[in-house]
Amino acid sequence: MQKKRLKRPEVLSPAGTLEKLKVAVDYGADAVFVGGQAYGLRSRAGNFSMEELQEGIDYAHERGAKVYVAANMVTHEGNEIGAGQWFCQLRDMGLDAVIVSDPALIAICAAEAPGLEIHLSTQASSTNVETFEFWKEMGLTRVVLAREVSMEEIAQIRQRTDVEIEAFVHGAMCISYSGRCVLSNHMSFRDANRGGCCQSCRWKYDLYQVTEEDGRQSVQGQIPEEFSMSAVDMCMIEHIPDMIENGVDSLKIEGRMKSVHYVSTVTNCYKAAVDAYLESPEAFEAIKQDLIDECWKVAQRELSTGFYYQTPSEDEQLFGARRKIPRYKFVAEVVSFDPETMRATIRQRNVIKEGEAIECYGPGFRHFETKVEDLRDQDGLPIDRANRPMELLTIKLDRPVCPGDMIRSCQSGLINLYKDNGQSMTIRA
Incomplete structure (x- = not known):
């Protein structure tokens, strides 16, 4: 029986700064995603100047890697002014693709910067093949899946479309649906959908019991955790075979604001996992526990598989007591x-x-x-x-x-x- 030929997925790493970009590429990233100084969702990340971006593109291309720029903000009236010129500049610098969620920016990029590849951001909440085909007709070549999609749904989507599938495999996950948060704006007037997230889901909250006799009484101490909304982090390192077998084209690691230590360690792990499984399932099994242990060395929260295998309950998804603390x-x-x-x-x-x-x-x-x-x-x-x-x-x-x-x-x-x-x-x- 002939062995099934598997496509090698891209390991896509975060790069919040030029230094992190170079580290990610050196540690095996096939591509990196960065933020420019406009239209992104990480206003506090070390977003790239045009000079830094050009140096990063050149560095990556010389080593066979690609660079994508996240331009995934939701535009309000007037925010789109100048976007066409900006996209043209990115295209002429040799950028490999932009990651966009807003239809206005997609239309502007397609019309005014032809030739620049467009990927659909996870913020667009793509969960089915019909959505993939819609964006294919609009000229997009890749869709970043909504984080709520299951492994079974990935398999079904892959069978019915040739659009590239990008899926998150590691890092912090927003508690809001596909990262479209309004909590930050409500509580601090910082719009998460335009780059200003204050991470209010990670604040510590108290609960109160209100009775006619005692009024409002804090229940602090009666419940084990003060966090009420913060999601645990994702880690799919031991399930990379499922991602490969189901035809995921790009394995996305979250963390443009994370450290060089994080970027190098996690990129190293996922590159090794892909290489090992494509060599043989036995080769992957031989190093799987080492890969898991290595990921825990930079873990900042509990780790889970998100929505890939089941709809997580509060026990699997909400931030709580740590099983392991990296030393x-x-x-x-x-x-x-x-x-x-x-x-x-x-x-x-x-x-x-x-x-x-x-x-x-x-x-x-x-x-x-x-x-x-x-x-x-x-x-x-x-x-x-x-x-x-x-x-x-x-x-x-x-x-x-x-x-x-x-x-x-x-x-x-x-x-x-x-x-x-x-x-x-x-x-x-």
């Missing part, structure tokens, strides 16, 4: 390595100490644990502790590393938290 801290990146002396020159990012347990990792899912030995400052003097960010230091290693590799400290202590009838239980590493 890793990004401390440095490798600038150079001398194989004769086995000394690495590193650029410090956080406090690093002599004798500290560390893990070095790099592209290709390379990683090993060791200790900081013979820590020296930029003048070559031995030191016990370095606490000045971006300072150049040297350390002695027992294995070789490469420029661009990352170093994180491995802290001991409490790593698992469980709740049993409101009581906390702890397990030591």
